[in-house]
Amino acid sequence: xxxxxxxxxxxxxxxxxxxxxxxxxxYPYVTRVLLADNLGKVDFATSFVSYFTLIAGLGIANYATxxxxxxxxxxxxxxxxxxxxxSINMASxxxxxxxxxxxxxxxxxxxxxxxxxxxxxxxxxxxxxGVEWLYALEEDYGYITLxxxxxxxxxxVLLFVLVREPxxxxxxxxxxxxxxxxxxxxNFFRARRYVTLRIVWDFNPKRHLVPAFILFGNTLAMSIxxxxxxxxxxxxxxxxxxxxxxxSVKVYRLAKQLLNSIVMVSIPxxxxxxxxxxDEQYHDLLGSIVHGLAITxxxxxxxxxxxxxxxxxxxxxxxxxxxxxxxxxxxxxxxPAVFAAFATNSVLLPxxxxxxxxxxxxxxxxxxxxxxxxxxxxxxxDGAALTTLIAEAAVCGSAMWWGRKxxxxxxxxxxxGRTLVTVMMGLCVIGLACVCAERLMGHSLxxxxxxxxxxxxxxAVVLLxxxxxxxxxxxxxxxx
Numbered sequence: 001x002x003x004x005x006x007x008x009x010x011x012x013x014x015x016x017x018x019x020x021x022x023x024x025x026x027y028p029y030v031t032r033v034l035l036a037d038n039l040g041k042v043d044f045a046t047s048f049v050s051y052f053t054l055i056a057g058l059g060i061a062n063y064a065t066x067x068x069x070x071x072x073x074x075x076x077x078x079x080x081x082x083x084x085x086x087s088i089n090m091a092s093x094x095x096x097x098x099x100x101x102x103x104x105x106x107x108x109x110x111x112x113x114x115x116x117x118x119x120x121x122x123x124x125x126x127x128x129x130g131v132e133w134l135y136a137l138e139e140d141y142g143y144i145t146l147x148x149x150x151x152x153x154x155x156x157v158l159l160f161v162l163v164r165e166p167x168x169x170x171x172x173x174x175x176x177x178x179x180x181x182x183x184x185x186x187n188f189f190r191a192r193r194y195v196t197l198r199i200v201w202d203f204n205p206k207r208h209l210v211p212a213f214i215l216f217g218n219t220l221a222m223s224i225x226x227x228x229x230x231x232x233x234x235x236x237x238x239x240x241x242x243x244x245x246x247x248s249v250k251v252y253r254l255a256k257q258l259l260n261s262i263v264m265v266s267i268p269x270x271x272x273x274x275x276x277x278x279d280e281q282y283h284d285l286l287g288s289i290v291h292g293l294a295i296t297x298x299x300x301x302x303x304x305x306x307x308x309x310x311x312x313x314x315x316x317x318x319x320x321x322x323x324x325x326x327x328x329x330x331x332x333x334x335x336p337a338v339f340a341a342f343a344t345n346s347v348l349l350p351x352x353x354x355x356x357x358x359x360x361x362x363x364x365x366x367x368x369x370x371x372x373x374x375x376x377x378x379x380x381x382d383g384a385a386l387t388t389l390i391a392e393a394a395v396c397g398s399a400m401w402w403g404r405k406x407x408x409x410x411x412x413x414x415x416x417g418r419t420l421v422t423v424m425m426g427l428c429v430i431g432l433a434c435v436c437a438e439r440l441m442g443h444s445l446x447x448x449x450x451x452x453x454x455x456x457x458x459x460a461v462v463l464l465x466x467x468x469x470x471x472x473x474x475x476x477x478x479x480x
Contacts, residue, residue, distance in 0.1 A: 022152045022155075022156070023250060023254070025156065026155075026156055026159055027247075027250065027315060028314065028315050028316065028317075029159070029160065029163075030159070030163065030172060031247060031315065031316040031317060031319070031320060032316070032317050032319070033163055033165070033168070034163070034166055034168070034169050034172060035166050035243070035319055036239075036240045036243030036244050036319060036320060037166075037239045037240045037243060038166050038167075038169035038239070038243070039169070039242075039243040039246060040234065040238070040239030040240055040241065040242030040243030040244075040246065041113065041116060041169055041239050041242075042116060042169055042172060042173045042176075043230060043242050043243065043246045044113065044230060044231070044234040044239065044242050045113050045116035045117050045119075045120050045173065046120055046173070046176075047227045047230040047231055047234075048110070048113075048117065048120075048231065049100070049117060049120040049121055049123060049124070050223060050227055051223060051227070052096040052097070052099060052100045052121070052124055053096070053123055053124050053127050054216075054219060054220060054223050055092060055099060056089070056092050056093040056095075056096035056097075056124045056125075056128055057089070057092070057127060057128075057216070057219070058088065058089065058092040058209075058212055058213075058216050059212040059213060059214070059216025059217070059218075059219055060085050060088060060089045060092075060133065060208075060212055061132060061133040061136075063085070063208065063211055063212040064081075064082070064085045064133040064134070064137070065136045065137045067081070067211075068082065068085075068133065072137055072138060072194075075194070075195065078194070078195050079195040079197075080200075082131070082134060082191075082195045082197055083195075083196070083197055083198050083199070083200045084200060084203045084205075084208060085133075085208055085212075086128075086131065086197050086198075086199070087199050087200050087201070087203075088205055088208060088209065088212075089128045090128060090199060093124060093125055093128045096124050097121070097124060097125075100117075100121060100124070104117065109235065115170060116169075116170065116173050119170070119173050119174050119177055120173065120177060122177055122181050123177055123180060123181060125181075126177075126180055126181035126184040126185075127184065129184055129185065129187070129188040130183070130184030130187045130188065131187055131188065131191050131197070132184075132187065134187075134191055134194060134195065135187065138194055143190070147183050147186065147187075148183075151179045151180070151182070151183045152179075154179060155175055155176065155178075155179040158175045158178075158179075159172065159175055162175065163175070214354060214355070214358065217358050217362075218354065218357060218358040218361055221358065221361040221362045221364070221365045222361050222365075224365040224368070224369065225361060225364045225365040225368050225391060225395075228365070228368055228369050229245070229368065229372050229376075229384040229387065229388060230242055230245070230246065230249075230384075232372045232373065232376055232384070233245055233372075233376055233380070233381060233384050236376045236377055237376060237380045237381070241380050241381050242381075243320075244320060244322055244323045244326070244381050245323070245326055245381035245384055245385070247312065247315060247316045247323045247327075248312070248323045248324075248326035248327035248330055248381070248385065249326075249330065249388075250315075251304075251311055251312075251315060251327055251330075252327065252330040252331070252333065252334070255300060255304060255334060256334055256337050256338065259293070259296055259297050259300060259334065259338045260338060260341045263289060263293070263338075263341045263342050263345050263346055270282060270285060270286070270346055270350040273285065273350075274350040274351055283407075283408060283411060283412070286346060286347070286407060286412060287411075287412055287416070288470075289342060289346055290342070290412050290416055291416060291419055291469070291470055292470060293338055293339065293342060294416060294419050294420065294423055295419065295422070295423055295426075295463065295468065295470060295471070297334060297335055297338045297339075298335065298423050298427060299423070299426055299427060299430055299459055300334065301331050301332065301335055302331075302427050302430050302431060303430055303434070303452065303455055303456075304327070304331040304334070305328050305331040305332070306430070306431065306434040306435075306451070306455075307434065307448055307451060307452060308324045308325075308327040308328045308331065309321075309443070310445065310447065310448035310451075311324075311327065311448075312324045312327060313445070314445070314448070322381075323381070325382050325385075326381050326382050326384070326385040327385075329382060329385035329386055329388075329389055330385050330388060330389065332389055333385075333388050333389040333392045333393075336389070336393040336395070336396035336397075337392040337395075337396070339396050339400070340360075340392060340395045340396035340399055340400075343360075343396065343399035343400045343403050343407075344357045344360065344395075344399045347399075347400075347403035347406050347407045348360075348399060348402065348403050348406070351403075351406045353402065353403070353406070356399070356402040356403075357399070359398065359402070360395050360398040360399040360402065361395065363394050363395060363398050364391045364392070364394050364395035364398075365391075367387070367390060367391045367394045368387055368388065368390075368391035371386075371387035371390055371391070372384060372387045375387050419468065421466075422462065422463065422466040422468055425462050426459045426462045426463065429455070429458045429459055429462055430455040430458070430459055433451060433454045433455040433458055434451045434455055437450045437451035437454060438451065
């Protein structure tokens, strides 16, 4: 069993790293070929169709993963369960396509994106037949990792070969869709390894729909919270603004994903402590998570803020230079976003606070929607970035407020007093390194590497001089 867990951890780590590296390799090429206007068209169509993909999903994935895991050792029972949720999923897919057709016909603004939306809409049926939840509950990480790597390599090759001109944005959208839908087709046929999938009618759908709808509500609110700025930005400011904003958002989300990994890997252990009523170990682990977030999130925030111009140039080139201001604003959103993930996934979720997580997400969605209507007409993509910052802070504040019954925040803060002093010293060193590098070397690409490298090195020295426990632990493991 230990060997299996080790393999799964290895496969999952490879998949996570490859998922992060893939856009870093392809996106700089895409931005330079398609430019902001055409890239904005693709991103808008993707964002629009994502809402209908969400309707088709109906919260089934999270529900099926959680409930299917309980019966996965009984193939007959799992096959029956899987067929029931798959049948519901197919019905919701038909509803999603009908809703997409109605909205498309009723909204003239969409008619100019007809071909892109038609191509993107294949992801709706693709997400249903892909039955990703089956592979998650079966923990088939080896297949998922190999499939992910294969899809990314094929997509990259097709992209570099076929996307050569700004007018190839349709081809770019098709390649991105084809890679995902193709992988989902393989998923569907390979599912016979675990279950027999078929459409069934003789069951009580309410048994599945009630819990699925709660999870769907959270996913829907999260989708609005994440994608509404792109939709409104397109309507109010056009494709060019969407293209500029999308670059800064992709960089921001990549950095946030890296930092959130500290939280996500701890959920199973926290859930075990909560189930056992072990408050001491629960808070000790929470303290370790807060420690890890403190020494990584704030320095990453400052470094991204100081080097935004260089990051934008590397990823998008001169054509995307005006994205730097949006990225600076979004860099400040990293702190509330990461600690919101801590409050929801480390505090509320292990204590069965799904409904409270839903309420926090709804608050973030409403704040984001209302403020975008005000800020985008005034400041364009920078206004969208500002509303994201405020919405992240709203989610963080509400989630921490509702989690106060399960987490002693004062206890955590008292335990991290020395860490906070260390981080403040480190922030001063990082800021000084960036300023000195730019004054000595000017505004050049070499400055980015000099500033970033020296800032990271000096910050590591501060951690070691201050004898930070996590830094010393990592150093000890490295030596071994």
